[in-house]
Amino acid sequence: MSEDNHGIGPTSRYSPLRYPGGKGKLSKFVAAIVRANGLSDGTYIEPYAGGAGIACELLITEVVRRVLINDISPHVFAFWTSVLTDTDELCRRIRDVPLSVEEWDRQKEIFRRPKHVSTIELGVSCFYLNRTNQSGILNGGLIGGRNQEGKWRMDARFNRENLIRRITKIADCAGRIEVTCTDAVEFLREKSYDFGEKDLIYVDPPYFEKGRMLYYDAYGPDDHAAVAKLLAELEGPKWVVSYDDVDAIRNLYAFAPQRQYTIGYSARNHIWGREVMFFSKGMAVPELMPPLLEASGTAVSTRVAAA
Ligand SMILES: C[S@@+](CC[C@H](N)C(=O)[O-])C[C@H]1O[C@@H](n2cnc3c(N)ncnc32)[C@H](O)[C@@H]1O
Missing domain, CATH: 3.40.50.150 (Vaccinia Virus protein VP39)
Structure with missing residues (x-):
């Protein structure tokens, strides 16, 4: 679907x-x-x-x-900055990051401490929560809940290859994009x-x-x-x-x-x-x-x- x-x-x-x-x-x-x-x-x-x-x-x-x-949002800014200036590392992390409740907790912790983490870490946490939370709401709940029950689970919107393709396509235009916060x-x-x-x-x-x-x-x-x-x-x-x-x-x-x-x-x-x-x-x-x-x-x- x-x-x-x-x-x-x-x-x-x-x-x-x-x-x-x-x-x-x-x-x-x-x-x-x-x-x-x-x-x-x-x-x-x-x-x-x-x-x-x-x-x-x-x-x-x-x-x-x-x-x-x-x-x-420093999170959104960190994500776009990572797309443009650290594309390979961002894509590598998106390919490898586990889709688990433990990892979601870890990403939430990073999200809560924007001043204490690197741009790439913050950018990944923004992306991760955006793709695994209900409706993409950054401070919302996990798709499928902590018990990962029901029709839709946390991987429902995390098609790694498709998302990486989108990111690299945008990064190809990096010279024509400016990002501010x-x-x-x-x-x-x-x-x-x-x-x-x-x-x-x-x-x-x-x-x-x-x-x-x-x-x-x-x-x-x-x-x-x-x-x-x-x-x-x-x-x-x-x-x-x-x-x-x-x-x-x-x-x-x-x-x-x-x-x-x-x-x-x-x-x-x-x-x-x-x-x-x-x-x-x-x-x-x-x-x-x-x-x-x-x-x-x-x-x-x-x-x-x-x-
Ligand atoms: C309605 S959404 C924009 C959605 C966007 N047009 C799209 O299609 O994805 C609002 C965005 O504005 C940002 N925002 C909220 N208050 C803001 C402010 N005072 N200045 C700049 N951005 C702000 C939020 O972080 C959020 O990403």
Whole structure:
């Protein structure tokens, strides 16, 4: 059975990380935005990169030349740094690491002490927990539980050869990727002077309603407001923001063109979400395309798979 068929699917065809609500499914639409706005020669930027599903796809399929991925999590940063600068060792460890509850405990211990371990150790622990935890949630439970019972066990999402292939494919593009580790608002403030009209920023903050449940670094209403204010004042680069479709967020972005859409998270469980995208002014916005479907009427809250 493919990964898409139960729980939350993979972040994308190319990213080795799973992310709840991973945005790989938006890749085609974002590629259309790049083309419609003549941005292929610019840099594609993700301030909340996580699994960087879209970035990986746009880079590997040569829709954009360069990508800049940023994430506040030192674990996620260590993983991407290892992909780019220590590829062989990362792949060796992924090939050899035992899939056992004892090893999971050991990786959790490494995860808990980011300041006391090496980049490669932290990167492996991020990857290991992402691939063996329920829905890829880094502080979540082990697939199959400590007794390793039930239909799905901890190896269900750990296809070593396939994941190594994805990593080496991304590492082949290392010269076109930059990775940073900072707060997204700070990142945008500091870097925005370097960004130009050919660049595209895709902003995918933690969900407004479900973020606390899903992510390691939860976001509060003031954080969401700070992002909106910054984007409202940003001059130069084009940007797209995606969110769960809730009133509070639509109010924050009342100044921006928007599209509401529904997106399937899991074919088997019929889990779908209603989301909204906002765009910088003056940007050419292509028609929505599958798997994004036009939504209309009053918003209902986004549902996200819990397991
Ligand atoms: C919604 S996910 C991004 C998922 C990503 N678009 C994908 O497709 O995999 C949110 C990510 O933002 C990161 N994050 C949370 N707070 C952040 C902050 N203040 N600055 C930068 N990144 C942050 C989390 O570590 C997490 O990896």
